[in-house]
Amino acid sequence: MRLLVDALPADFGGIRTYAEHLLAAWGATDDEVHVVLPADSDLPLPPSVTAHRVPLTGPRSPARAAAQSRHIPRLVRDLRPDVVLATLPSTTMRRLDVPLVVVVHDLRHDLLPGQFSRAQRLLRRVSYGRGYAIADAHLAISQRTLTDLHTVHPSTRATPSAVVHHGADHVADWPGGDRSGPAVTFAHQVNKNADLVHDGWHLLGPEAPRLVVLGKPYVSDEEYAAHLGAASVVVLASDFEGFGLPVVEAMRIGVPVVIGPEPAMLEVAGGHAFEMTAWTPTEVARATRAALAADARTIEMATAHASTFTWAKTVRETRALLGSVL
Known part of the structure; x- marks a missing residue:
């Protein structure tokens, strides 16, 4: 499998931890893995994973959104991956010529909106909503998240989905x-x-x-x-x-x-x-x-x-979902 991973959002916190260890475990497979990153990212990558670094200029969130819609379709044309995995629903706004699978971490901004600013809610509503709509499959990191996704956005029930837990090893x-x-x-x-x-x-x-x-x-x-x-x-x-x-x-x-x-x-x-x-x-x-x-x-x-939560298992179950949409 030739895979392109959108890790442009993986700057810090839980999303960085997820991307780092997912890619490290994926490096042990025979897949050809490419990952798109900010030019200044220090995300560790295994030698077998090819990095494609793109500049982000201006405020981080809008700059990232612009870069995703510009560079991910370009990399799809250049690399011809079998599938794209977006580490957040906030990814390219443009439909791709290959299947897109988005990772859904939580819907806190929908269910507890008071914990976010108006600008954060608006940005997520637009970018996440578009990601849900153009995805060929949704990967939820817990059953709680998948249930929330299907409850808050009922249209997503028609899209293939799977629950894939994180590793802890x-x-x-x-x-x-x-x-x-x-x-x-x-x-x-x-x-x-x-x-x-x-x-x-x-x-x-x-x-x-x-x-x-x-x-x-x-x-x-x-x-x-x-x-x-x-x-x-x-x-x-x-x-x-x-x-x-x-x-x-x-x-x-x-x-x-x-x-x-x-x-x-x-x-x-x-x-x-x-x-x-x-x-x-x-x-x-x-x-x-x-x-x-x-x-x-x-x-x-x-x-x-x-000890049953391993990143190898996360990769295996993620690959199964990716394979289902090819």
Whole structure:
């Protein structure tokens, strides 16, 4: 298979993590993989993947949209790929001469619009809507995301789709498991509910471990791995996720995880996280106490569950969807 991957949006955060590890695993296949990137991107690529770098001038989001509609059709003409995989629904606005599969991460902007500015909502409404419409298949990173897509945009039900989970085996070389450090939570987006975690921490009293809040500012990959590896517990009180990668990352390295009653995280945790029943400080405190008291057998079962999430499996299932539209 000759594949062209639109990784122009993969600048930072979860989309960068997804693109990096997906492409790394794809490098182990016999496919001919090409990826389009911003000229200044430092996204690591395996030697077998060919990069096509394009300049982005002006404000990032509109510049990226213009570059996608200009360069992806050009690369399709030049490379003649069998299929194009867009790492976000926001991709070229122009229909292509080959099948297009778009990856759908979440629909938070549709379901919780108050967490986005008017400009962000407008940009996503236009660009994502076009991506959904011209795609030959939709790849959702969780069943929660696919259900949301079909509910909010009923016309997408007629398009082939599949749920393909992320991998977590990129953490195999991370330090972890001693549970001697502070607790870790997140604040890089409003849906992470860092204030709620702080309120719950006050209820824990003197037994509470020190709480480290990641995300403001972003930390490097190495710092992130070190924080999770030493954590006594990871607390994700988020009210909306498309997948919740830190859930399986922490489980994979033997760290107990607290999650809110959020469908995507419940899906990927598979019953191996310590679940809050509501987004309240009391529930943060209760679930955290239980996580801190987790025994070795509970941790082992969570690790075994997280070990089933591999990037090789992600590639295999993604290839199956791509193959279905050829």
